[in-house]
Amino acid sequence: MTKIVPAVLVKTKEEYQARLAVIRQLTNRFQLDIIDGEFVDNKTITLGDINRLIDIKMDVHLMVVDPKVYVEKCIALNANRIIIQFECGQDILPLLERIRKAGLSPGVAINPATKLNKIKPYKEILDHVLIMGYPAGFAGQKLDPMVFDRLAEVRAIFPAVEIGLDGGVNLGNAKKVLQAGFDVVNINSAIFNSQDPLGQYSEFLGYLL
Numbered sequence: 001m002t003k004i005v006p007a008v009l010v011k012t013k014e015e016y017q018a019r020l021a022v023i024r025q026l027t028n029r030f031q032l033d034i035i036d037g038e039f040v041d042n043k044t045i046t047l048g049d050i051n052r053l054i055d056i057k058m059d060v061h062l063m064v065v066d067p068k069v070y071v072e073k074c075i076a077l078n079a080n081r082i083i084i085q086f087e088c089g090q091d092i093l094p095l096l097e098r099i100r101k102a103g104l105s106p107g108v109a110i111n112p113a114t115k116l117n118k119i120k121p122y123k124e125i126l127d128h129v130l131i132m133g134y135p136a137g138f139a140g141q142k143l144d145p146m147v148f149d150r151l152a153e154v155r156a157i158f159p160a161v162e163i164g165l166d167g168g169v170n171l172g173n174a175k176k177v178l179q180a181g182f183d184v185v186n187i188n189s190a191i192f193n194s195q196d197p198l199g200q201y202s203e204f205l206g207y208l209l
Helices: 013-026 067-076 093-101 116-122 147-157 174-178 197-206
Strands: 003-008 029-035 057-063 081-085 105-110 128-132 162-166 184-187
Touching (some): 057 105, 067 093, 105 116, 105 162, 128 147, 147 162
Parallel strands (some): 105 128
């Protein structure tokens, strides 16, 4: 069954702590988005603002131009999964290998314009492929409908990996998205911009029944 994972993209430690308190009432896994201000013209809190967690699983999605330093910090935080944005412009294979060697789960995220054959070389090491619903870097954009075709294409190339969707999911498209066959669907704005995040999360869960 598809798992709904709250995604956290915030600029301050206070926002992070507030959202983490909500997430603990919803589920045992979340995704933390880290943006360095260089990959795109946006910037989040840093990994230095984050404490090691033992009661909840944290996936970290790195949207940064130099992921090497961030990977080491994620390892120190014992992140559940470290997802590197493919378009960072770096050779990510050594980083994926480092994540695996550390006993954590390596993943890669791909923007809509990125051809899937570019990530084929990582087939043997990846646990997770994150399909972006729009170009990475900013929350609240519109879902690109190509993600449904891309899901089938990724599944054909990577039959054993967990496949996620990140970006653009809301109650208007939730039924189609949550019944499409993604293993994980990350949701940010549609949960946390609501007056009732718990109720909103429950509404999304209703589409899985």
